[in-house]
Amino acid sequence: MFVSNGPVERIRVEVEGIVQGVGFRPFIYRLAARYGISGWVRNTPAGVLLEGEGERSHLSAFLRDISAQAPPLAAISSVHSETISVTGEGGFSILPSSGGENSAQISPDCDVCEDCLRELFDPRDRRYLYPFINCTNCGPRYSIITAIPYDRRFTTMERFAMCADCRAEYEDPANRRFHAQPNACPVCGPRIALLDSSGREVMQGGGGRGHDVLLAAVNLLQRGGVLAVKGIGGYHLAVDACNEEAVANLRRRKQRDEKPFAIMAPDLARIDSFARCSETEQRLLGGPERPIVLLPKREATPIASLVAPDNGYFGVMLPSTPLHHLLLRNNFIALVMTSGNQSDEPIAYRDSEAREQLAGIADLFLAHDREIHVRSDDSIIRVFHGSPLFLRRSRGYVPRGIRLPAEQPSVLAVGGELKATVCLTRNDRAFLSQHIGDLKNSATLRSLEECVAHLEKILEIRPALVAHDLHPDYLSTAYAVDLPDLPRVAVQHHHAHMASCMAENSLEGEAIGVIFDGTGYGLDGTVWGGEFLVGGYREFRRQGHMRLVALPGGDAAVREPYRMALSYLFDAGERDFAALQLSCLGDVSAQERHLLQRMLERGINAPLTSSCGRLFDAVSALLDVRSRITYEGQAAIELEALAESAVTDREYPFSVEEFAGRLILDMRPALVELLKDLALGVPRAIMARCFHNSMAAATAGMCERIRCRNGLNRVVLSGGVFQNKLLVEGTLNRLAELDFQVFTHRLVPPGDGGLALGQAVIAGCMRREAERSTELEMLR
Structure with a gap:
């Protein structure tokens, strides 16, 4: 405890970003105790609000450490403080959440932290082998949230009443599980079960841990069976990745002839046995987001050849839930973990729908009774030039906000047709949704509608207009046209790609846009x-x-x-x-x-x-x-x-x-x-x-010719073809030799998964300029 030797002051602090559901309030509580600060902290729809009273130098250190020592899952976007009147308040408390205008950011779903993982395999711990262990530093977030603020009553954990031990942890500010909304244990929490396609329990998890269920699931996989596994954002279809016959069987049942399967390994040591992994790739694999990372194959590998035929890479991930850790540890080199869906369908996440869709594929279902509120497929990343490149931005990263170059009206952008995502903007932030899929049928369109409704609810964004692709026959365009009372902006496909790359790199003004992809509806009908292209957010010109x-x-x-x-x-x-x-x-x-x-x-x-x-x-x-x-x-x-x-x-x-x-x-x-x-x-x-x-x-030669015409020295590279590592590296090198400034994607995919961001920024810019013109006209 610090002793005050100077004048006492009081500050009011507003913190925005991903600061709810990540242990931020107990962190503030402990930080206040360290510096002898009195006051209070609470969640608000905007983030976290607190007041602190103490000696000036202690308040200064307190403010510094809010950003410097924030919890591992927190992502602070702004800290605003002001001096207010001293109240003489004693002690520090955590107050209930308050209402008001929402600008909070919700935490993505996260992997199991090291503390929970250690407890998971400790026979002396009361959560030993419990598949739903979590704390404020890990576990499900986005996939279980039903409303805001992020409290247990607004999650799918509401139906599980905490036992006395869990309640004591939940209410203890000094405990790692203080206000951990998914907090549970074998006594009071969710349970696993092994089901057949009719929903009949083949084996249930007695005592909550379900050890017998896990043994039966592992045995099925070791015998070459296909297991549907309920994860964080939906179901995976799993087989032993080293069993050629099992992988072939999965391909036959899923009718997926050659597209590579993703695989999950228990740890980095196992991955090293079949793939080469750089330091950057290891960091990505081991991060709390747990993406699939594309790794070069080793020449000699125990992985079945049918996992990724005619491909130089494996798509690899580490376990992202306690259940995955329990399945894999000491049992398998790797498991195929491919999305649980049929061709052209979104990933299955509701239990009854999963059993119906996957009945002819999975032998059994490793399910549980914690509901998934929002489906979310795995994220996919590849590394080039030492930096990550998203091929799919989804679970683990959504709904993190992306800072925009300027504030703009709220926009809903609905993307294109392939690799669909949607985007909502608020002030200077864009919130890109999880991967939805290819919008070619009613099932994926329903998924888009559900995604929009959920994001609008938890972010409390009411869009002022909707942006869509220029193509009149896309289902996303039809969806936008049918929205009542919302002005529409049609955005040319490649202009949206260009704007997406410019926006994530905070570029203003004009640039050269090199946009290479497969298909996009052109202004001339071709x-x-x-x-x-040459242009910015407001307009573009097709230079070549x-x-x-x-x-x-x-x-x-x-x-x-x-x-x-x-x-x-x-x-x-x-x-x-x-x-x-x-x-x-x-x-x-x-x-x-x-x-x-x-x-x-x-x-x-x-x-x-x-x-x-x-x-x-x-x-x-x-x-x-x-x-x-x-x-x-x-x-x-x-x-x-x-x-x-x-x-x-x-x-x-x-x-x-x-x-x-x-x-x-x-x-x-x-x-x-x-x-x-x-x-x-x-x-x-x-x-x-x-x-x-x-x-x-x-x-590079085309860009040089365009620079001679326009004097522009900035180049952005976007479009699905720029997922090609060789092409990107070769183009970057040649443009650098010509002294161009080159900007590529880092935060969103270069393909159509990033299209909605560009649409949103273009539409927002057009609306902002229209409002300014109206204001100027009124002043004349």
């Missing part, structure tokens, strides 16, 4: 996807793009990359498809070749596109990497994996033409040279690497 080619068969060309190979060959002057001797055409009949040739000659069912993604598909087919795909992006992913196995600085040629004031990037010279190499028998990996090199060089 399919865009290889774009060089990749040369237009046909999409023979429309969407069929996406599923069958050999069609794009033929389209590019046709554009390069090849007119006799019957005579082509290419491996990728080996199973394409003469009749189909003739049909495709006629389609291209007449322009029937062959819309034009500038898509960079389709060019990667064409090269993948020409090199006989992938002529048909079973999942989105497969051809490009496998082409990159092939290119990574070779080393060469050689580049294929390209050309740049000018048409109607725009620069047109023509990659036909590169394909002509590639075909020559193919005839000479040059190794495919070398050709794949040369193509990547040429794309990086061509991108």
Whole structure:
């Protein structure tokens, strides 16, 4: 206890950020005791409010340590303090939560902390082997919250009345579980059970711990069975990742031919046995968010080949719940842990729906009676240049706020069609939702609707307008159009990508935007996807793009990359498809070749596109990497994996033409040279690497031409193609050599998972400028 030797003052402090449900109030309580501060602290809808009274130097140290020593799960965005009148109050107390305007940020779901993990495996601890152990430093948050403020009565733990021991911990400010809302134990908390698809208990967890249930689940997995496991944000489908037959069986049942499965290992030591892992990747794997991280495979690995066929990487994660730790420890090198869903459906999270959807896939269900209120799939990250790049931002990171370049009106943005997310903004913060999925059916649309309703409720945001993609046929567009009484803003797809990257990097003014993806609805009615834009949030200009080619068969060309190979060959002057001797055409009949040739000659069912993604598909087919795909992006992913196995600085040629004031990037010279190499028998990996090199060089060359026109020196890289590590690294190096400032994604995915952020910022900027114009007009 500090003794006051100077004048006493009192301060009022408002703390905003992720400061609820993370042990912040007991932290303040203990900090106040350390410095001899009297007063109180409480949760408010805006965050945490406190008043402290004490000697001036002690208050100064107290204020400093609020930020410097905050709890591990806290993320403080602002601390505002002011001096108020002294009251002479004695002691320090934690007051009940208060109401008012909400600007609080909710904590994401978190892994098990080291303290709880130690107790979990301590036979002397009363929570020994208890699958729901947690404290203020760990455990479920976002997935169990039903309303705000974050109190137990507004979570799915409300139905579990705490026993005397748990209540004593919950009410003790000195205890690690003080106001830990999911606090529970085997006596009073949730329980696990092993169920069949009808919901009948095959085995139940007696005494709360469910040790027999766990043993039976482990035994099923060891015998090659498929187990549906209820996690934090939904169900996973699990099999032994080292059992080739079990993995093959899961693929058959789930009808997932080749798309890689994610795997979960018990610890970093096990991961080291099958994948290479850098220090940065280890930190990401071991963080409280517990994402899937893409790791290079080791040459000799115990993991079944069917886990990630024709892919140089494993998607790996560490356990994210106590139940996962109990399943894995001392039992498996790794388990496949893939999302519990059917094709094109969102991850199953309600018990009855999970049993219905997964009945033909899972042998049994390892379930529990703690309800999941919000579904949330796993986050996926890969590392390049020592920094994380999100491929999917979801569980563990949502709903953390992203700071915007400026304050703006509240906007709801509903994203595009693929890898859908939604975004809500409040003042200078954007809140991007968890991964929803591809909006191709009513199930994913319902998931989007539920997600919007939940975020609006817990963030208490009432949007002033809604932003959506320009494409009129997207389900997200239809959803936005049907919202009553909300003005709508249609945002061009690639402009949204550009704005997303600019916003997360806090850029103002104009920049060059290089946006490479597969498909986006263009202002001219064509399919865009290889774009060089100039502009900012308010507007953009299409300064250049990749040369237009046909999409023979429309969407069929996406599923069958050999069609794009033929389209590019046709554009390069090849007119006799019957005579082509290419491996990728080996199973394409003469009749189909003739049909495709006629389609291209007449322009029937062959819309034009500038898509960079389709060019990667064409090269993948020409090199006989992938002529048909079973999942989105497969051809490009496998082409990159092939290119990574070779080393060469050689580049294929390209050309740049000018048409109607725009620069047109023509990659036909590169394909002509590639075909020559193919005839000479040059190794495919070398050709794949040369193509990547040429794309990086061509991108830098286009940016240099645009800089000469506009004087802009800042470049942002966005779009799904920039998930390609080789392309990003090559482009960054070449742009750096030309003294460009280059900005990439760090906080949101470069693909369509980050689209809603860009839509929200563009719409907010337009609304803000419209309001300013109205105000100026009224003053005249």
